[in-house]
Amino acid sequence: MTKFFISTLFIVTLFSCQTNQKFDKTRWAEEADLTTFPTRKYMIDDLVQNYQLRGKTYHQLVELLGPPQSKFDSTLRVYYNIDVDYGSDIDPVYMKILSIEFNKDTIVRNYEVQEWKK
Secondary structure, X not given: OHHHHHHHHHHHHHHHHHOOOOOOHHXXXXXXXXXXXXXXXXXXXXXXXXXXXXXXXXXXXXXXXXOXXXXXXXXXXXXXXXXXXXXXXXXXXXXXXXXXXXXXXXXEEEEEEEEEEO
C-alpha cells in the first residue's frame, strides 16, 4: 500500500511540474527538432498573464522572447511557435502560436494566442 501511495504521489508530482510553469527566458528559447519548442506550451499562460507585452518595442520583445519564427514585415505582425504537432506527416496537424501585432512605430499594439487544427 505504501509503495502504491509513493508511486502515485511521484506520478502526480511529475505531471504537475509539466503544466503551468513560470516563464523562463532560457527555457523558452530551448529548441528541439523541426523548430519546435517543448517548454513554451507550459509557460505561455504565465507569460501572457504576468508580463506586460503591450507597449513593448520590437527590440524589447526580442530581448524578452528571442527572435520570432516569422520576420517583421509589412503585416506588422510576428509569430512565436508555442506548440506544433506534425502527427505522422511532414505538414503540421496542430499549431498553437503567439501572434503579436505592432503599430507603425513598432510598439506592441495587441497579441493573442491562436490555435489551429487540421
